[in-house]
Amino acid sequence: MSGPLAGLKVVEMAGLGPCPLAGQLMADLGAEVTVIDRASAPLDVTDINRRGKQSIALNLKNTLGKTIVERLLSQSDVLIEGFRPGVMERLGLGPSDCEALNPRLIYGRITGWGQEGPLSHSAGHDINYLAITGALACIGTKDSGPIPPLNLAADYGGGTLFLVLGVMAALYERSESGKGQTIDAAMIDGVPAMMGLIHQWHAQEAWSLQRENNWIDGAAPFYRCYQTKDAQFMSVGALEPQFFRELIKLLELPPSMVDEQNDRKHWPKHIERLSAAFLMKTQQEWQELFDASDACVAPVLHFNTTAHHPQNQHREIFQHHNGVQQAAPAPRFSRTQAALIAPVTAKGQHSQSILDGLSLTDELRLQIEQSDVLT
Secondary structure (H helix, E strand, O other): OOOOOOOOEEEEEOOOOHHHHHHHHHHHOOOEEEEEEOOOOOOOOOOHHHEOEEEEEEOOOOHHHHHHHHHHHHOOOEEEEOOOOOHHHHOOOOHHHHHHHOOOOEEEEEEOOOOOOOOOOOOOOHHHHHHHHOOHHHOEEOOOEEOOOOOHHHHHHHHHHHHHHHHHHHHHHHHHHOOOOEEEEEHHHHHHHOOHHHHHHHHOOOOOOOOOOOOOOOOOOOEEEEEOOOOOEEEEEOOOHHHHHHHHHHHOOOOHHHHOOOOHHHHHHHHHHHHHHHOOOOHHHHHHHHOOOOOOEEEOOOOOOHHHOHHHHHHOOEEEEOOEEEEOOOOOOOOOOOOOOOOEOOOOOOHHHHHHOOOOOHHHHHHHHOOOOEO
């Protein structure tokens, strides 16, 4: 493996959503990520979160399964898991158990509600975590009600990225103390941490609680999307006066609109003018006009066209492996750049090679061969 995390050994307990992405991001950057899967399965090339990882499929109800995991953890740097609180403890693999095995182990836990609190043992999903942190109430139109922003904000923003941040911070601290620690990455912690600007505007009484009534929630004519002649859309983000001036100039609209930019009484009229203007050309025609300008305008692309955008092409962001479009590793590094994309691996694909690397005794190896621990 190449990349800035080459040499880092991570164990990932198989799960859904945020934890697998955290493992993928670390594998993309060169970490050796070993997934503990529940059962072997054929290769699924569409399971992008499994790229660059190795997998062992274990029956953890068999005591030998726990023994194998313990051997792995004793020689690893990081463990990440996304189960409900108490699951790992019942397996005998909770933080205190693992600390006894390996005092240097970084133990990363990711949940929606957190490890403690009245909802900590309840089920939930991205939309629920956004709901109680105030983020969901801000997203949508005033007439439609709240609209979930896919599962990007809580699962992957407030969850995955804060887990990875916590792991990296704990690894840095370990370089000083020599000790591991446990990270409680809760999505309801991470989402508010990303909303500093909204909290600032709310404190300044510059943020309305009504949806579609603020600068960046679709109310402003200079920060929203407009339909084009061919029923596609262009995104407009001309917040600053100089960018709005460029927008008005390229759209050939009245220059007086620039002085009226932040006067809310003019916003409905401006939206009408901008809407009518964008309907005059196709998305491709507008893209050609606005490319390389400072008007802060970009086409709203679908998955099947993103790879063809010149900027995306130049950076080789979207690539196809085994017919599956996926994004290249991010971010990029000047000296220790990761390989572009590692292949997706199957569940249980590396069970034997992983066992070979654990220096098991002949007796233990025989017990494993005669048991149902490998699934």
